[in-house]
Structures are given as structure tokens and as C-alpha cells.
Amino acid sequence: QVQLQESGPGLVKPSETLSLTCTVSSYSISSGYYWGWIRQPPGKGLEWIGSIYHNGDTDYNPSLKSRVTISVDTSKNQFSLKVISVTAADTAVYFCARTLDYSSSAPFDYWGQGTLVTVSS
Amino acid sequence: DIQMTQSPSSVSASVGDRVTITCRASQGITNWLAWYQHKPGRAPKLLISAASNLQSGVPSRFSGSGSGTDFTLTITSLQPEDFATYYCQQTDTFPITFGQGTRLEI
Numbered sequence: 001q002v003q004l005q006e007s008g009p010g011l012v013k014p015s016e017t018l019s020l021t022c023t024v025s026s027y028s029i030s031s032g033y034y035w036g037w038i039r040q041p042p043g044k045g046l047e048w049i050g051s052i053y054h055n056g057d058t059d060y061n062p063s064l065k066s067r068v069t070i071s072v073d074t075s076k077n078q079f080s081l082k083v084i085s086v087t088a089a090d091t092a093v094y095f096c097a098r099t100l101d102y103s104s105s106a107p108f109d110y111w112g113q114g115t116l117v118t119v120s121s
Numbered sequence: 122d123i124q125m126t127q128s129p130s131s132v133s134a135s136v137g138d139r140v141t142i143t144c145r146a147s148q149g150i151t152n153w154l155a156w157y158q159h160k161p162g163r164a165p166k167l168l169i170s171a172a173s174n175l176q177s178g179v180p181s182r183f184s185g186s187g188s189g190t191d192f193t194l195t196i197t198s199l200q201p202e203d204f205a206t207y208y209c210q211q212t213d214t215f216p217i218t219f220g221q222g223t224r225l226e227i
Contacts, residue, residue, distance in 0.1 A: 046157075046165070046208055048217040061216040062122075100170055105212045107155035109176065111164035 002027040004112035018083040022096030030054045030074045034099040037081045039092040086119045127220035138199045142223045144192045144209035153213035156194045160205045
């Protein structure tokens with residue numbers, strides 16, 4: 001059973017950088033599939049942030065692309081998310097997930113539990 | 122971006138009821154539509170891919186249909202564990218987008 005676990009600070013100050021890591025177990029990132037980040041602001045729906053393949057190929061949501069970087073570290077079996085210049089609007093539960101198949105636009109079938117990141121001074 | 126509109130936004134039902142949730146895409150997405158179940162504090166669960174493909178382990182009381190712009194998720198004989206929020210997601214065109222969610226409550 002593939003498992004994903006998000007980790008990172010739960011509180012980030014406005015204008016600073018949000019950094020999260022997703023650690024994958026029971027499956028090697030290098031074996032394939034796309035790995036994505038999705039977020040859910042309080043009381044709102046789900047928003048796809050972006051996805052990455054093990055070779056570093058990425059797709060980003062244009063609404064966030066200028067502020068977001070997703071990277072992968074296959075040696076640690078982890079992938080990461082950085083969002084720069086955060087505001088209160090970036091307060092959300094952040095999920096990491098794996099795609100159902102090898103397509104970058106496939107739905108996500110394995111998810112982490114999610115981690116709440118609050119942007120506040 | 123393709124806008125996904127779900128209706129209703131919330132629905133009240135009872136155990137044993139049949140419920141239908143609809144999802145409309147702002148442009149045609151053939152059958153590139155997925156449905157998720159989400160409970161508070163839990164990871165979303167993929168129920169259906171490609172509009173009607175039930176995922177392994179998902180009870181057969183869940184079914185999906187539709188193509189083009191109009192899709193439905195039907196749950197027959199509601200069980201207590203089915204009360205949750207349901208999201209549709211289009212995977213036809215980047216950026217991937219989700220519906221706003223339908224809260225299914227008692």
C-alpha cells in the first residue's frame with residue numbers, strides 16, 4: 001500500500017516562503033507516476049497546485065505558477081513544494097498525492113492525510 | 122480554465138435513500154471526469170475515474186455516468202459511512218480543476 005506523508009511548518013509569516021515535503025513509502029518515486037500537490041483553503045474546495053514526474057518534468061496551475069516550485073529527490077523518495085511571497089490567501093490544508101496512471105493529468109488515487117499551513121504574523 | 126459546477130451544493134438524505142449529484146463542465150471533456158469522497162480530517166478518496174470506472178474496493182452502490190459536459194454520481198441505498206463531501210474533477214485539460222463540492226448530510 002502506497003503511503004504519503006506531508007511535513008513542514010504549520011505557520012508561515014506573510015511574504016515568506018512556504019515549504020512542504022511529501023515522503024513516499026512502499027513505492028519508489030523513480031518507478032513512475034506523477035506526484036502532485038493539492039490544497040484546500042478553510043471552508044472551500046480543492047485546488048490543484050501542480051505535479052511532477054521523477055525526471056523533474058512539471059506541470060503547474062497557471063494561477064500559482066509564478067510563485068510555486070515543485071521538486072523531487074529520488075534518493076530520499078520525496079518531493080517538495082515551495083510557495084514564495086505567501087499571503088493569508090495561501091492558508092490551506094495541503095495534500096500530496098499520486099496519479100492513478102502515468103498521465104500527468106490523471107486523477108489522484110493515493111493521498112496524504114494533509115497538513116494545515118496558516119499564514120499569519 | 123474549465124469550470125466545474127456541482128449541484129446541489131448540499132443535500133440532506135437518510136440511510137437507505139438514493140442520491141444523485143450532478144457535475145457540469147464549462148466545455149466538453151469527453152469522459153475525463155473523476156469523483157472523490159472527502160471526510161473532514163481525512164485524505165480524499167478516489168471513487169470513480171473516466172466518468173464511470175469504479176475504483177477497486179469502492180462499493181457497487183456508487184456509480185457514475187455522463188460524457189461531454191454533464192455527469193452524475195449516484196449513490197443507491199445510502200449507508201452511514203457515505204455522509205461526506207463529494208467532488209468532481211476534470212482531467213481533460215490543464216489546469217486540472219475541481220467542482221466546488223457537494224455536502225451530503227443527514
